[in-house]
Amino acid sequence: MSVLPGLPAGAPPCAAADPDARPAAFVAAYEGVTPFDETPGPYAGPTYDAFALLWLALAQAEETGGGITRATVQEALRGLEYEGMTGTVFQP
Numbered sequence: 001m002s003v004l005p006g007l008p009a010g011a012p013p014c015a016a017a018d019p020d021a022r023p024a025a026f027v028a029a030y031e032g033v034t035p036f037d038e039t040p041g042p043y044a045g046p047t048y049d050a051f052a053l054l055w056l057a058l059a060q061a062e063e064t065g066g067g068i069t070r071a072t073v074q075e076a077l078r079g080l081e082y083e084g085m086t087g088t089v090f091q092p
Contacts, residue, residue, distance in 0.1 A: 014043075014046040014047065014049070014050045014089075015046060016042035016043055016046065017042055017043075017045045017046050017086040018042070019039070019040060019041060019042050019044070019045075021045070021086070022040060022044065022045050022085060023085060026040070026044075026045070026048070026085060027039065027040060030044060045084070045085050045086045046086055048084070048085060049082065049084030049085060049086050049089045050089070052082055052084055052089075053077070053080060053082045053084070053089050053091060054073075054077075056076075056080060056082055057073050057076040057077045057080055057091075058073060058076070060076040060080070061073045061075070061076040064076070077091045078091065078092070079091070079092070
């Protein structure tokens, strides 16, 4: 079994972001699905962006790397950029 590479929360590109800078549509969607009476905190936007970056890497790994493995996803993440809700997300 292969383990996919991770993106560390709390460090770029997934550091805390200003909660007031999130789009209203994201806040409404978040509040609509959370089972708790809460609003999205400083890691909600970066977490969303990290998952989006990982989805892009998975698609690229499958398309250009011949399949999804740890090596192909790591390669796909290298230098990948995504224009997320917290700004440009980049994995060096």
